[in-house]
Amino acid sequence: xxxxxxxxxxxxxxxxxxxxxxxxxxxxxxxxxxxxxxxxxxxxxxxxxxxxxxxxxxxxxxxxxxxxxxxxxxxxxxxxxxxxxxxxxxxxxxxxxxxxxxxxxxxxxxxxxxxxxxxxxxxxxxxxxxxxxxxxxxxxxxxxxxxxxxxxxxxxxxxxxxxxxxxxxxxxxxxxxxxxxxxxxxxxxxxxxxxxxxxxxxxxxxxxxxxxxxxxxxxxxxxxxxxxxxxxxxxxxxxxxxxxxxxxxxxxxxxxxxxxxxxxxxxxxxxxxxxxxxxxxxxxxxxxxxxxxxxxxxxxxxxxxxxxxxxxxxxxxxxxxxxxxxxxxxxxxxxxxxxxxxxxxxxxxx
Amino acid sequence: xxxxxxxxxxxxxxxxxxxxxxxxxxxxxxxxxxxxxxxxxxxxxxxxxxxxxxxxxxxxxxxxxxxxxxxxxxxxxxxxxxxxxxxxxxxxxxxxxxxxxxxxxxxxxxxxxxxxx
Numbered sequence: 001x002x003x004x005x006x007x008x009x010x011x012x013x014x015x016x017x018x019x020x021x022x023x024x025x026x027x028x029x030x031x032x033x034x035x036x037x038x039x040x041x042x043x044x045x046x047x048x049x050x051x052x053x054x055x056x057x058x059x060x061x062x063x064x065x066x067x068x069x070x071x072x073x074x075x076x077x078x079x080x081x082x083x084x085x086x087x088x089x090x091x092x093x094x095x096x097x098x099x100x101x102x103x104x105x106x107x108x109x110x111x112x113x114x115x116x117x118x119x120x121x122x123x124x125x126x127x128x129x130x131x132x133x134x135x136x137x138x139x140x141x142x143x144x145x146x147x148x149x150x151x152x153x154x155x156x157x158x159x160x161x162x163x164x165x166x167x168x169x170x171x172x173x174x175x176x177x178x179x180x181x182x183x184x185x186x187x188x189x190x191x192x193x194x195x196x197x198x199x200x201x202x203x204x205x206x207x208x209x210x211x212x213x214x215x216x217x218x219x220x221x222x223x224x225x226x227x228x229x230x231x232x233x234x235x236x237x238x239x240x241x242x243x244x245x246x247x248x249x250x251x252x253x254x255x256x257x258x259x260x261x262x263x264x265x266x267x268x269x270x271x272x273x274x275x276x277x278x279x280x281x282x283x284x285x286x287x288x289x290x291x292x293x294x295x296x297x298x299x300x301x302x303x304x305x306x307x308x309x310x311x312x313x314x315x316x317x318x319x320x321x322x323x324x325x326x327x328x329x330x331x332x333x334x335x336x337x338x339x340x341x342x343x344x345x346x347x348x349x350x
Numbered sequence: 351x352x353x354x355x356x357x358x359x360x361x362x363x364x365x366x367x368x369x370x371x372x373x374x375x376x377x378x379x380x381x382x383x384x385x386x387x388x389x390x391x392x393x394x395x396x397x398x399x400x401x402x403x404x405x406x407x408x409x410x411x412x413x414x415x416x417x418x419x420x421x422x423x424x425x426x427x428x429x430x431x432x433x434x435x436x437x438x439x440x441x442x443x444x445x446x447x448x449x450x451x452x453x454x455x456x457x458x459x460x461x462x463x464x465x466x467x
Contacts, residue, residue: 032389039382043412044449046381047419049426052449056422059454064382064415065390071407072394079397087398089368089406096410124406125371127413128378 036061046131071095096120226339372402380408387411422453429453 040060044052052060074095079087097120154160384401387408391398398404426447 032386035386040415042381043415044419047416048423048447049449050446056449056451056454064411067411067414068390069394072391072396076395085397087396089403092403092406124410124413128409
């Protein structure tokens with residue numbers, strides 16, 4: 001059964017290293033066997049061999065592994081027999097004696113002797129004393145966890161390894177709340193400023209549109225069309241804000257005129273006067289004749305202004321206006337409705 | 351009973367020798383690395399936290415393998431000597447001592463029956 005190549009010790013070590021360091025998943029015991037091979041080669045070299053056949057080396061490696069496993073098994077058996085799980089020196093000595101029993105060792109025939117004086121141990125002591133120390137040739141890394149290859153691979157380590165997280169930013173819930181409130185107030189202020197600007201633009205636009213309307217109606221002459229009649233003075237009649245949604249003047253605030261500023265009046269006053277009067281910062285009920293949806297989402301600015309041609313139900317908010325004004329609004333809305341329904345022809349013609 | 355003082359002295363000697371030996375094991379580096387020994391012992395159920403006992407097992411294994419190898423070496427040398435004796439006229443072949451299965455089998459066959467085919 002002498003087959004295989006002849007190898008010297010150095011070649012064996014080199015080849016084993018290459019085998020060991022090759023990438024890929026090794027079989028269950030390949031790593032252990034590779035390391036054992038190197039150790040066996042070193043022992044043989046120390047004994048005096050200069051080369052070995054591959055098959056012979058494999059066989060000797062098998063012997064080494066078999067010996068180790070048998071020793072461990074016997075030692076653990078003796079430990080369990082004594083009611084222990086951890087092995088001690090005497091368990092190992094007994095296991096050694098069992099192994100050597102077939103060959104005989106000094107003091108094998110002594111019965112009832114203390115294991116401390118066992119022949120096997122003495123032989124080992126002698127061996128250690130006689131042999132020169134030959135440490136293992138390569139640095140052995142920590143043995144890999146032997147996982148059978150037929151099991152699925154581990155997931156990426158970052159998915160299950162917990163590494164410490166260094167959160168530089170300390171979270172302070174109180175400070176966060178304060179910051180949040182401050183940002184909200186800032187947003188509200190900006191929004192109010194925007195509305196004020198819109199109002200101002202609207203008022204300047206209103207006068208311009210009024211003038212154009214007046215010109216138009218003068219040119220068209222005195223037709224019986226109420227829509228082409230001369231414009232009413234502000235304050236006489238409610239101006240149909242459907243025509244020009246931007247018709248907002250400060251003068252229009254007088255009397256029965258409803259201006260767009262009214263809903264924001266409390267907010268604007270609050271802006272001027274400071275945010276002290278929180279109770280008055282509720283919206284008056286919605287207006288009658290303006291298609292203007294302004295949703296702010298903030299309660300401080302009030303509910304959205306959903307002003308349609310139809311008068312919607314009164315809202316249960318704390319109203320700024322008195323009841324008379326509310327009735328006036330109702331009447332005005334009804335009048336406009338009637339006009340639109342009674343004179344549809346004129347609408348088409350114009 | 352008469353042996354008791356003697357045996358006790360012997361025990362003390364043995365104890366001291368053993369303890370010294372175990373202490374010296376920590377300095378000695380066996381050829382078989384500790385990790386390998388631990389791995390195979392753990393596989394067979396051997397559990398021991400003491401490093402000295404691991405070293406002891408390593409040394410015992412090394413001794414065993416060395417014995418087997420030396421036996422094989424004897425066989426190899428004997429074979430070579432026999433060959434040389436026969437062919438004295440021819441030039442002597444290089445005296446490289448190579449471990450072969452033949453040398454092993456003669457020794458190992460008595461120990462291992464059915465370990466390998």
